[in-house]
Amino acid sequence: xxxxxxxxxxxxxxxxxxxxEELSQFKIVRNNNxxxxxxxxxxxxxFSQVSYDWTKKSNRKNLSRKGSLKSINMxxxxxxxxxxxxxxxxxKIWGTSNFIKNQLNITQSRKIxxxxxxxxxxxxxxxxxxxxxxxxxxxNLNDLVLFNTQNHTNFNKVERNKFLKKLGFKDIILLWKxxxxxKNNNLNNVLSVVDPxxxxxxxMTVIKVEKPDLxxxxxxxxxxxxxxxYLKTNKPDNYYEYLAILSAKCSSDDEFTNNLIxxxxxxxxxxxxxxxxxxxxxxxxxxxxxxxxxxxxxxPAPSEILNIEKKFSQGKNLDNLIxxxxxxxxxxxxxxxxxxxxxxxxxxxxxxxxxxxxxxxELSIALQLSxxxxxxxxxxxxSKSKIKLKKExxxxxxxxxxxxx
Numbered sequence: 001x002x003x004x005x006x007x008x009x010x011x012x013x014x015x016x017x018x019x020x021e022e023l024s025q026f027k028i029v030r031n032n033n034x035x036x037x038x039x040x041x042x043x044x045x046x047f048s049q050v051s052y053d054w055t056k057k058s059n060r061k062n063l064s065r066k067g068s069l070k071s072i073n074m075x076x077x078x079x080x081x082x083x084x085x086x087x088x089x090x091x092k093i094w095g096t097s098n099f100i101k102n103q104l105n106i107t108q109s110r111k112i113x114x115x116x117x118x119x120x121x122x123x124x125x126x127x128x129x130x131x132x133x134x135x136x137x138x139x140n141l142n143d144l145v146l147f148n149t150q151n152h153t154n155f156n157k158v159e160r161n162k163f164l165k166k167l168g169f170k171d172i173i174l175l176w177k178x179x180x181x182x183k184n185n186n187l188n189n190v191l192s193v194v195d196p197x198x199x200x201x202x203x204m205t206v207i208k209v210e211k212p213d214l215x216x217x218x219x220x221x222x223x224x225x226x227x228x229x230y231l232k233t234n235k236p237d238n239y240y241e242y243l244a245i246l247s248a249k250c251s252s253d254d255e256f257t258n259n260l261i262x263x264x265x266x267x268x269x270x271x272x273x274x275x276x277x278x279x280x281x282x283x284x285x286x287x288x289x290x291x292x293x294x295x296x297x298x299x300p301a302p303s304e305i306l307n308i309e310k311k312f313s314q315g316k317n318l319d320n321l322i323x324x325x326x327x328x329x330x331x332x333x334x335x336x337x338x339x340x341x342x343x344x345x346x347x348x349x350x351x352x353x354x355x356x357x358x359x360x361x362e363l364s365i366a367l368q369l370s371x372x373x374x375x376x377x378x379x380x381x382x383s384k385s386k387i388k389l390k391k392e393x394x395x396x397x398x399x400x401x402x403x404x405x
Contacts, residue, residue, distance in 0.1 A: 022126055023112065034120050037070070039078040046127040047112075048075035054121045064114050067123030072109075075127060076101045091139050095162035098155055099139070099147045107131040145396045149403045153372045167400055170240075170265050171290075171360060172382075177240040178247055178292055179367040187248040188294045190283055190333060224252045239263065250287035260288060266389070268353050278330035289360030293334045293368065300332035312341050318348060336365045336374050343381045347388075356385040379404040 025042040030049070040047040050067040052058070080101055108131035113124035148155075148163045155163070157180065164173045181187055227249045236242040243259055250256035260267055267288045273281060283291060308328065311321050325342045329335070339361045346355035362378035383404040387393070393401065 022110075022128075026112065026124070026126065034117060034122060037074065039075055044129055046075060046078070046129065046132070048072070048078070048125045048127070049113075050074065050123045052121040054116055054119050058121060060116070060121070063121045064123060067114070067121070068111065068125070071123050071125045075125065076104055079104060079132065091141065091144060093162060094141070094144055094166050095148060095152075095155065095159040096139065096144065097159055098151060099144050100134075102147060102151075103135045105133050105135050107133075141396065142399065145399050146403060149400050153375060167397055169386075169397075169400070170263060172363065174240055174243055174247075174265065174290065175360060175363050175367060178244040178290065178364070181241065181244050182292055182368070186294075187244065188292045189248050189250055189287055190280065190291050190293045190297065224249050247287065247290045247292070250290065251283045256290075257286075257288060266353070266356060268357060270353075273354065278326060280330045280333045281326060284357060284361065289357030289364075291333075291361050291364055293365070297334045298332040299334045300328055300338060304328055304332070305335065305337055308338065308341055312344070318345055321345060322349070334365070336362060336369070336371075336378075339365065340377065340381060343385065347384060352385045352388040356382065356389065359385055376404070 022045060025045055026040070026047050029040040029042050029047065034049075034051055037050045040049065048071040050071045052063050052067065080097060106127060108128050110126045111124070112126045113122050115122060152160045152163055157176070160176065161173055164170075164176075178187055227245060231242075231245065236245060243256070243263065246256040246259060257267060265288075268285060273285055308321070308325060311317070311324070322342070322345050325338055325345065329338055329342065332338075339358055343355045343358040343362065346352075346358060359378060359381035362381055363375065366372070366374035366378045383401040387398075387401045387405070
């Protein structure tokens with residue numbers, strides 16, 4: 001019995017003393033400040049406090065979960081912004097913040113507060129200073145590119161654009177920009193078929209408005225009128241935003257294509273598609289793969305996809321399979337799988353330019369659905385086509401493409 005007592009005293013007394021010192025330092029440094037979310041620092045600890053307003057609609061479990069995640073991320077941001085040990089200036093143009101945070105090594109942390117207090121809900125994590133270090137304080141460019149390639153979907157748009165811009169893959173940046181704007185504005189350039197009378201009504205609705213906004217694109221396919229009128233009264237923030245807005249009328253005129261050429265974004269040099277009666281595939285060529293579908297557009301039946309999957313797995317009669325996929329897409333275009341099979345078939349026929357256009361549609365659908373598994377599958381299609389189109393890639397571009405493959 002005495003041995004058990006001595007063991008417990010030996011193990012738990014130092015921890016109790018440590019916890020007491022921890023809470024004592026936090027009480028002093030916080031100084032009753034429960035209003036703000038911030039990181040406090042003492043001689044031995046960092047304390048990351050998240051403070052939410054408590055209302056009748058507040059949910060304790062949700063705030064606890066959100067607060068825990070925010071507290072840890074807030075602490076990582078604090079360390080990232082306050083530590084001068086990383087010599088990252090020359091790599092900043094690649095987007096380094098997430099890579100550096102990933103180098104942060106935290107061996108010990110403790111949640112010391114998770115409760116409602118007065119009109120606030122507080123979540124606080126404690127980090128002993130001697131438990132915080134970096135795995136490395138030097139950046140290797142190859143390691144940085146590999147990390148960013150595998151994780152850029154989780155970056156904020158500034159860091160993601162830095163990385164993609166430095167790589168030089170402008171079409172991927174544009175697809176992200178189109179998706180970003182489309183969340184608030186209906187930049188769809190592939191719409192459901194509408195009744196001619198209903199179409200005329202929608203056109204008249206738009207024409208009567210002196211200053212149309214981009215949300216009117218959801219009400220009419222009169223892209224030229226809406227976009228041109230909008231651009232006269234609204235200045236895009238940057239060139240990619242301008243291109244994204246132009247993409248909404250890419251089926252109607254050549255302005256979008258001309259600007260792609262000016263910006264050195266690949267287009268189809270020679271059209272080898274053959275689908276005179278397919279509006280969807282005409283739009284594919286006209287818009288250079290930058291298609292954005294209206295939400296309620298037709299989707300293929302599961303049986304149609306299963307039939308194509310079966311024929312694809314057999315690997316026979318590739319020309320007939322391509323015709324079947326094109327026919328199916330012409331009637332029911334909103335299917336990631338069909339476009340994915342389509343690009344694979346085109347690559348098998350050594351039609352890499354055509355396959356690149358199709359892979360852009362795959363990326364567009366994946367972003368529209370916020371499905372990152374699809375996104376990386378689409379990047380695989382993109383990279384397989386891209387790497388065949390040009391041999392003069394620099395080392396980092398090759399690394400990006402080969403990592404995705």
